[in-house]
Amino acid sequence: MFAVGHVALGYLTGKATSKLLNAKINIPLLFFVSIIPDADLLVGLEHRGPTHSLILQTVVFIPIFLLYRKQATPVFASLIQHSLLGDLLVGVGGVQLFWPITSQWYGTQICVTNILSITLEWSVFLVFLAILWITKDIKSLFQHQRYNLLLTIPVLTVILPSFLQFPLGVPTALIIPHLILLAILALSIAANLRQILKIKR
Secondary structure (H helix, E strand, O other), X not given: OOHHHHHHHHHHHHHHHHHHHOOOOOHHHHHHHHHHHHHHHHHOOOOOOHHHOHHHHHHHHHHHHHHXXXXXXHHHHHHHHHHHHHHHHOOOXXXXXXXXXXXXXXXXXXXXXXXXXXXXXXXXXXXXXXXHHXXXXXXXXXXXXXXXXXXXXXXXXXXXXXXXXXXXXXXXXXXXXXXXXXXXXXXXXXXXXXXXXXXXX
């Protein structure tokens, strides 16, 4: 799955979990953790390998659960959806879900450029936009919050593999949702920086 699908699924799973547990959510944090497993691309590890392991993600999250208890659960849901939903469902080669216990790769072997994959990603993105708008969560992205600067990482995951490769790293059919997500994230960061500069004056 591409950045658009991961961010959208991260928000949707985090939002659903927060409703079930009556827990508060931090939307920029959900966006941020939803793409964190792809840090393997930046540090030269095998893509969809250890950073996508549910075991490793759970172990890393134990101290966060101890500190924040149920408030951490929506964030954890947003994190594990990346491997469990996004990359397990879509992606040739699969994902190492249970590393270090096993190096076995799991997945459906559906290519990310397949029409089924593109349709799924568009569908998830449209549901994401609708819920973001209906719940008025989009407004919180344009309010001053210290976590809004975390959105810089999702911006980079949209720009770098998507638009700075030739040929383009994403299918043409997914350029529009990538641009919409990029605009939302960039405007949120700009609004936050403007507020920070205003406070410092």
